Amino acid sequence: MQAGSRRRVVNRPGTAAINDPDTDLVAAVAANQPGAARELVDRHLPRMIGLARRVLGNQADAEEVAQEVFLRVWKQAPTWQPGKARFTTWMHRVALNLCYDRLRKKREVIGEDMPEPVDEAPNPGEALHQKQVAARVNDALQMLPERQRVAITLCHHQGQSNGEAAEMMEISVEAIESLLSRGRRKLKELLRSEMNDLIGPR
């Protein structure tokens, strides 16, 4: 999904001038221009919810995080200074920090033994093969450690380059590549039978 939106350009932080496609739109939001807020929401809400849902494991919490992110966007827009970082990078950082805060609070309440959140499985009555596969993949993703799951979501599902994702997670490119490697290897183990269905056993 969202394959068409992927930008697979390797981009190392600090190696190129920041070309932020959101700069004008953020300025328009700050100036209360009609339609600007809606356009910014249309552009970024699906990614915010997608990321938060993947990290937190449920839609309701993801929507609350997305709302929090946009409250901060409205507050930040008038003072946003282009050039330091891309606006979407900042938004992803805010979303991730809000997600981590929520996970931390849940762990404090429930205890460190809390299992990884399990994604909402589709209704068993809807026994379409594609939905079963999707549920299986979601389960496998939820079994990954949190940061590996975030790295896979940013780079695969949101089409961020390794460098962009590293900036969003506030880690080095080497660190995110390590997360991606471990995440992909673990997913291959967990999804071996589904992969064999696609390509045949190795």
Added chain:
Amino acid sequence: MDNDPKTEITLETFEALLDKCGPEPASWPGATRAAALAFAKRSRPAQAALAEAKALDALLDQAPVGDVHGAVKARILETAPGASSGMTGGAAIGARQRGRASAPHGSPGGVIGWLGGFVWPQSGWGQPAALLAACLVAGFYVGLSAPGSFESYDNYDDGDLFAYVFEAPSTWDAGEVQ
């Protein structure tokens, strides 16, 4: 290029590249892309690894990352600068909290808030709490003023009634408090 030790590709480094960067050559570092592609052309195990990485990508593509419901978008736009409601700051946060009105699948508090949202769409917890307190006072008054309310009380010893109200059930003597 393959002879350059910096870009020399082995099956191990090729698999590591796939794990780090995925199966799309466009996402591979430019310095190793050509060598990696050449290696994949001549190595059967590399082709198998590439097929496996593509299969994983295809599987990941089938896992949705979440839908965006119109309700959440509307709630966000309500809080935007220049929104018709004019809500900012505290009012915006109140709107966010009431946002559960369209999503009663949260905590019990969220459900109560959701129900409250129908009765007091413009309020927080203050009005439901005030009504609950008023109900308690009214109930207490009705209980005191109802005819015959004190007939049974007159039959009790004060000590029994105190024990009935304040002590643990295990200390009750059912025969005495009848």
